[in-house]
Amino acid sequence: YSHITCINRICIGNNVLMGRKVFITDNAHGASDYKLMGIxxxxxxxxxxxxxxxxxxxxxxxxxxxxxxxxIGKCSIIGANAVVTKDIPPYSVVVGPNATIKKTIKK
Incomplete structure (x- = not known):
């Protein structure tokens, strides 16, 4: 039940675990441009x-x-329902619809 759409590049590393209904995209239908909104x-x-x-x-x-x-940096956890719109540093735990970093896992 996942959806991956790519026109540029999507790279998924080794040992990545994904839940159901994950959406990954590197594209959209047009840039946010006033001229395009009429199409x-x-x-x-x-x-x-x-x-x-x-x-x-x-x-x-x-x-x-x-x-x-x-x-998304190595060894990170992206919690259910997160919407990731910015880079996530390695060893981060991210939750919520704004993909808030709740903690960084330290040695």
């Missing part, structure tokens, strides 16, 4: 803000959305 979304040219990189040993929870131009 039906399905007819707008695809646009990528950058690749998605998920490093090794990441755990992605159920119903997580990972948006374009994001790197």
């Amino acid at each position: 039906p979304p399905n007819l707008r040219p695809l646009y990528s803000k950058g690749p998605v990189i998920i490093e090794d040993n990441v755990w992605v929870g159920e119903m997580v959305c990972i948006m374009p131009g994001v790197t």
